[in-house]
Amino acid sequence: MSTHRFPLPALAGLVVATWSASALATSSFPGEVQNHLGLSYTPECSVCHSGGQTGSGTANTPFAMSLKSRGLAPGSTSSLDTALDALTAENTDSDHDGLTDVAELAKGTDPNVPEGADVVGPPQYGCAVSPGGATTLDLGALLGLALVASRLRRRAAR
């Protein structure tokens, strides 16, 4: 067995040296979108966050994905401005309805929902989010397998 002493103090120092207490806030983003695009209103959080649920990992609407693929970083208004400029220059249409994202925002419509499309509510996450969903299916499968396993065990024991 090794008698080598692990460099734990050095590792701990590295962690502490690179630690930062918390994520930078992005609460200024809606106002920055309004200012940068000259909108008459402040966009809802749901333009970027499905169902308006905010927090790390929740900016996953088509519009948000378009911004992130153009360098948007959390907490950086300059990266937001750059990404918005890129969307404008590229005439990006995240929901593929023929109207660009910037035009939709100016018009007050959602750049994530195609014009005239049937409105599907925002995605909801979790087990049994709908009848017959994961809970029923998976529990049924697990119970079925447990039953088969139990019978096999009994048969083996005889």
Next chain:
Amino acid sequence: MPVHIRTAFALLALTLVSLWPSRSHAYAWMIRRDYTACAMCHADPSGGALLTPYGRALGETVLRTRYDGKAAEEAGKVADFAFGAVPLPESLLLGADVRWMHLGVSQKGEQVDSRGVWMQADLQGQYTVDRFRVNGAIGYADEGALPASITHKDKGNVVSRVHWVGIDLGDDKQWLVRAGRMNLPFGVRSIEHTLFVRNTTRTDTKAAQQHGVAVSYNGDGFRAELMAIAGNLQVAPAAYRDHGYSGYAEWAPLPKLAVGISSLVTHADQDILLGAPAWRQVHGGFGRYSPIQALVITAEVDALYQSVKPGINDSGYAAMVQADVEPFQGVHVGGTFEAKNATPDHTNATTSTWLTAWWFFAPHADVRLDWVNAQIPAGDAKITQTTTLLQLHGYL
């Protein structure tokens, strides 16, 4: 140390790690030691996460640094679950992972993000009776990972990335038929979930798993898996769920060379990222080669195609080549170059260069440092974004 104290210690650690979200780990560069297949070391036939006893033994004998200068002949109890403090019956596999990361991002010389992130932790298990298996993982996600959530909160969700039942078939159990929530069989099963070939194809192991039925084969020099996708049943309404297939086949003509192909076709009435009804197709190839034991080259190229109603078609690609060098056992340095020109950002290619140092410094533990430089198109200009990642990982 008395056995009951060691047991209590192990159970406490197990409880702690089960409180954090998980991500699978799979090391494609094990081909340097002639391990082309995954099923010998992992419960998942296509690799990642829960280890078999053989996989645990390799973790101790060939994966981590040995400080006594000798190759380990036997793994010993330290390789076992909870360092051997909790003996398990042969029919039960248990594992747990915890991974913490510090993330730093800068753009145009300005730091735009700096924070610590609990990336991974979960409790994984598999119970086997004869040819039947029940496999699952459960963990806690402080933020994100919503597609894997089984609770319904904005934050602080319990997640289950995989849960399936399966039956082994064939004389050597070379076939496995599974049903449940599984990692999508596609390309290189890589730990780096942010690689373009993983996130643009939506085949990463972070939260891209889907429910469905899969059949896999692991034989001499050949492995394959095909999955019929029923959708992620942990997301609703049902319009957001993908339906289709995903699969790969890999052939290893030499012990240190493997080449494969992958294919994926899905349809969703409301694609969760495209915001419209869409067909998505990804088809590609991948390969691994170790010309000398110290070096492994891994590469993957995928063609992307999507058709979004009303008849809007886009195409693109994602590609990567990765070099892993292991100058001393357990110490890895390497680099990755990747590129994507993926829809909807199809005007210019995004490129990214990774430099990596990785040390498996102790039993069940490793530390990894990545420096990633990305060139992101933004209109006519390109943004330079630099990301620094420091990860600490431990498993039971």
